[in-house]
Amino acid sequence: MGGFLNSTIARKFAMALSGLFLVLFLAQHFSINFISVFSKDVFNEVSHFMGTNFFVQALLQPILIFGVIFHFVMGFILEAKNRGARDIKYVKFAGNENSSWVSRNMIYSGLVILAFLGLHFYDFWFPEMIHKYIESHPEDAARYYDELVAKFQSPVRTILYVVSFVFLALHLYHGFSSSFQSVGWRNKYAKGLRGFTKAYAIIIPLGFIFIALFHYINNL
Amino acid sequence: MKLNLKIWRQENATAKGKMVDYPVDGIDGDMSFLEMLDILNEQLVEKGEDTIQFDHDCREGICGSCSLQINGEPHGPDKLIATCQLHMRSFKDGDTIYIEPFRAKAFPVIKDLIVDRTAFDRIQQAWGYVSVNTSGNTVDANTIPIEKEKADESFNAATCIGCGACVAACKNASAMLFTSAKVSQYALLPQGRVEATERVQAMVRQMDEEGFGNCSNTGACEIECPKGISLENIARMNREYLAASVKG
Ligand code: HEM
Ligand code: SF4
Ligand code: FES
Numbered sequence: 442m443g444g445f446l447n448s449t450i451a452r453k454f455a456m457a458l459s460g461l462f463l464v465l466f467l468a469q470h471f472s473i474n475f476i477s478v479f480s481k482d483v484f485n486e487v488s489h490f491m492g493t494n495f496f497v498q499a500l501l502q503p504i505l506i507f508g509v510i511f512h513f514v515m516g517f518i519l520e521a522k523n524r525g526a527r528d529i530k531y532v533k534f535a536g537n538e539n540s541s542w543v544s545r546n547m548i549y550s551g552l553v554i555l556a557f558l559g560l561h562f563y564d565f566w567f568p569e570m571i572h573k574y575i576e577s578h579p580e581d582a583a584r585y586y587d588e589l590v591a592k593f594q595s596p597v598r599t600i601l602y603v604v605s606f607v608f609l610a611l612h613l614y615h616g617f618s619s620s621f622q623s624v625g626w627r628n629k630y631a632k633g634l635r636g637f638t639k640a641y642a643i644i645i646p647l648g649f650i651f652i653a654l655f656h657y658i659n660n661l
Numbered sequence: 662m663k664l665n666l667k668i669w670r671q672e673n674a675t676a677k678g679k680m681v682d683y684p685v686d687g688i689d690g691d692m693s694f695l696e697m698l699d700i701l702n703e704q705l706v707e708k709g710e711d712t713i714q715f716d717h718d719c720r721e722g723i724c725g726s727c728s729l730q731i732n733g734e735p736h737g738p739d740k741l742i743a744t745c746q747l748h749m750r751s752f753k754d755g756d757t758i759y760i761e762p763f764r765a766k767a768f769p770v771i772k773d774l775i776v777d778r779t780a781f782d783r784i785q786q787a788w789g790y791v792s793v794n795t796s797g798n799t800v801d802a803n804t805i806p807i808e809k810e811k812a813d814e815s816f817n818a819a820t821c822i823g824c825g826a827c828v829a830a831c832k833n834a835s836a837m838l839f840t841s842a843k844v845s846q847y848a849l850l851p852q853g854r855v856e857a858t859e860r861v862q863a864m865v866r867q868m869d870e871e872g873f874g875n876c877s878n879t880g881a882c883e884i885e886c887p888k889g890i891s892l893e894n895i896a897r898m899n900r901e902y903l904a905a906s907v908k909g
Contacts (some may be wrong), residue, residue, distance in 0.1 A: 449835075449875040450865055450902045519875045523833035526874030528766045532667070532680055533759040535733030536832060540879035545832050547877060619878040625900030627893055 690750035725822030827882035833874025
């Protein structure tokens, strides 16, 4: 495996697979969050299930965390090689003439997402882990909604989330369709899929923005 | 037409280079870009200065020798042409034109605007060929029927002139377009299928060893390629390589 991941093509293949996995996860995360917009009770129920189900906690969660870490570490490895491949820079480089800004700046949109993940873990994941596994509070199946809403009382946090989702959209706008090229999947179906990936890249982050603003405005 | 040229000058491979201003006058729109440089060089000769070195050979877009980064784009602002096919009518009187060598760690500058592209030769030598036994019983290639679409696609890939504009355009200095064109031209034909697994592995290994970057799928190479080599070739090479890795 180590030998396989030494080649640029295999690395990009792994990058694409981890990215696609995160895209799938994002859809699932969005679906659950969106429930909070219309039903407190259903949201609590689903969150309770996700937070206490053994399969989710012991299997899916570690896979997800591994996926995220793998993705951004590989992103740094690729970026380092890419930078080294042009040791002397152009005095004038007309990148906009032949490629999109988002495609050339995946590392920056990715870094913003990484910073956001830090905030997001600080906001939800660490408190959740401490609550459940360290302080071992008794089960309270109705706490999730209130915890969520409480976080979005802060205008600063709400703005940080909204801005991060914009960068997520930029990352996915190139990344989602790019991953199909990386795995070598380019045929007549791939063309239609391209439209879907671009729509996904805009709609899902917009949906997350909507949820954040909804809870902020709802409790003004 | 009057122009202000900003040209990369570098004494030799180890010297530190810099951009130097060269104002030129009396440039005609019908002149080719390289002719314009010829005129500048004649003036430098008259003044007893060192001429500006640049690569060129056929001057009709078929050899792949010419290689200038013009205003930040390989082969200049026009599409589907090599530098030698670029005309001065693409510029306006009073323009400032930046002329730099193709930049990549794997393409070190030899002098001024000439870079060493033998990295491409080594990728080609790694397995960019079909092994044919020429011991007297060679089979006529035309006895093997090939679908028209496949033959066309293979031909299109084979039109790559190895200029290196793909590398020069890429923010990662990736050689994926070039290598994939060479891999595809054989992968599409039954004659090439025989060694397809070994070929893609050997050529990709060489490409990586030369120090080219990874592919970020920005598509800059396809836009700047004078021969319009398609990104489809990169997807094909990815498939070929991944399939070869499974086969081992
Ligand atoms: C945690 C911070 C992240 C960092 C530092 C990061 C970094 C990167 C980088 C540098 C690339 C480009 C690789 C290349 O062009 O060669 C990339 C591609 C990609 N990223 Fe991320 N990313 C992050 C998070 C995410 C997330 C959360 C998702 C999805 C929800 C995602 C999905 C993708 C996809 C689909 C690709 C395309 C892979 C390809 O081009 O084949 N990334 N990422
Ligand atoms: S793929 Fe195009 S740009 Fe790259 S070397 Fe071949 S002809 Fe030049
Ligand atoms: S000089 Fe031969 S392609 Fe330009």
